[in-house]
Amino acid sequence: MSDAIFGTWEWYVAGPLLGAFVPLLLLINNRQLGISSSFMQFCSLFLPAKSQQFLQVDRQKDRWKFYFAIGIALGGFIAANFLSSEKVAFLPGKYYEMPGLLLLFCGGILIGFGTRYANGCTSGHAIMGLSLLHWPSLKATIAFFAGGLAYTYF
Amino acid sequence: MNFIYGITGVLFGIILTKSEVVSWFRIEKMFRFQEAHMYLVIASAIAVGAFSVAILKKLQLRSLQREKLNFAGKTETKGFVIGGFLFGIGWAITGACPGPIFSQIGAGVWPALVTLSGALCGVYLYSTVRSKLPH
Numbered sequence: 001m002s003d004a005i006f007g008t009w010e011w012y013v014a015g016p017l018l019g020a021f022v023p024l025l026l027l028i029n030n031r032q033l034g035i036s037s038s039f040m041q042f043c044s045l046f047l048p049a050k051s052q053q054f055l056q057v058d059r060q061k062d063r064w065k066f067y068f069a070i071g072i073a074l075g076g077f078i079a080a081n082f083l084s085s086e087k088v089a090f091l092p093g094k095y096y097e098m099p100g101l102l103l104l105f106c107g108g109i110l111i112g113f114g115t116r117y118a119n120g121c122t123s124g125h126a127i128m129g130l131s132l133l134h135w136p137s138l139k140a141t142i143a144f145f146a147g148g149l150a151y152t153y154f
Numbered sequence: 155m156n157f158i159y160g161i162t163g164v165l166f167g168i169i170l171t172k173s174e175v176v177s178w179f180r181i182e183k184m185f186r187f188q189e190a191h192m193y194l195v196i197a198s199a200i201a202v203g204a205f206s207v208a209i210l211k212k213l214q215l216r217s218l219q220r221e222k223l224n225f226a227g228k229t230e231t232k233g234f235v236i237g238g239f240l241f242g243i244g245w246a247i248t249g250a251c252p253g254p255i256f257s258q259i260g261a262g263v264w265p266a267l268v269t270l271s272g273a274l275c276g277v278y279l280y281s282t283v284r285s286k287l288p289h
Contacts, residue, residue: 008172008173008174009169009172009173009174010173011173011190011191011194011195011198012194012198013173014169014172014173014175014195015173015194015195015196015197015198015199015201015202016198016199016201016202017169018166018169018170018173018195018199018202019198019199019200019201019202019203019206020202020203020206021162021166021203022202022203022206022207023203023206023207023209023210024162025162026207026210026217026223026224027210027215027217027218027223028158028162028217028218029155029217029218029219030217030219030221030223030224031159032224033203035251035252035253035256036251036252038252039252039273039274039277040277042270042274043274043277043278043281046274047274047278063156064155064156064159065159067156067157067159067160067163068159068160068162068163068166069163069253069256070160070163070256071159071160071161071162071163071164071165071166071167072163072164072166072167072170072253072256072257072260073167073256073257073259073260074160074163074164074167074260075163075164075165075166075167075168075169075170075171075257075260076167076168076170076171076176076256076257076258076259076260076261077260077261077262078164078167078168078260079167079168079171079172079257079260079261080171080260080261080262081262083168083172084172088174088177089177089179090174090176090177090178090179090249090258090261090263091177091178091249091258091263091265091266092178092179095178095265096264096265100265101265101268103247104247104248104265104266104268104269104272105268105269105271105272105275106247106272107243107244107245107246107247107248107269107272108244108248108255108268108269108270108271108272108273108274108275108276109244109272109273109275109276109279110240110241110243110244110247110272110276111241111244111245111248111250111251111252111255111269111272111273111276112272112273112274112275112276112277112278112279112280113237113240113241113276113277113279113280114237114238114239114240114241114242114243114244114276115237115241115252115273115277116237116276116277116280116281117233117236117237117240117241117280117287118233118234118235118236118237118238118240118241119228119229119231119233119234119237120228121241121251121252121253122196122245122251122252122253123251123252123253124228125228125234125238126196126200127196127199127200127203128203129227129228130200130203130204131200131203131204131206131207132204132207132225132226132227133204133207134227134228136227136228136230136234137227137228137234139230139234139235139238140234140235140237140238141238142238143234143235143236143237143238143239143241143242144238144239144241144242144245145185145242146238146239146242147238147239147240147241147242147243147244147245147246148181148184148185148242148243148245148246149185149242149246150239150242150243151185151242151243151246151247152182152185152186152246
């Protein structure tokens, strides 16, 4: 029993629980699951966004994602410190020093740029979009995998 | 209300972290087809999400604020494929999509702060060149 909680959660536990956030957020206040647009909330805090039309537009509507994202970080903290019997490595050692950190930064740029251009990420398109059987989101999801496969094999 | 979104996020972050979908190693094994874990997590999440949406539609449920539920999909642009592809590369490099970046940070993986900084720069870059891109 303790293994089921303090060890790695199996897919048949985690997957359905993640999927349950689709109806949960809709019922709470008509929100569609999505995370990448929270970046714009952070951007408008840290970067000179006054002149950026795009950053201004969605700020009010997506304000909740700021709190959702902060919650996710807190959830990561709780999971790693109070719900894990042993420490799990999430990144290879090379990413803790140069030039790995530079690679992470470049990867981050691609994530920020790509998710805004695609208007969604794994949660917004793959989980939320496909839950709505919205086929353009399938195109986006396939594109995510194509990009990942291209990097992995080339 | 913001407090409720925060709590919802905490639960979401715990699940992401405990199922290790925030791990670079899991993402690597997914793209190398060495492990079914990621595929099964994502597929079962979609299955439950789609099933729930079907039920919500069938029962014509409303939100707690009595609003009609928003089932509208996102408006398609050329960015779905181009931006999606770029994001996919970033996902494979960093081992994190946007949610996991935050849970990695919370879990004490400090390099994820660098990933987040990059992502914010990427968003800013996009907003700067947006008008020149095909949509």
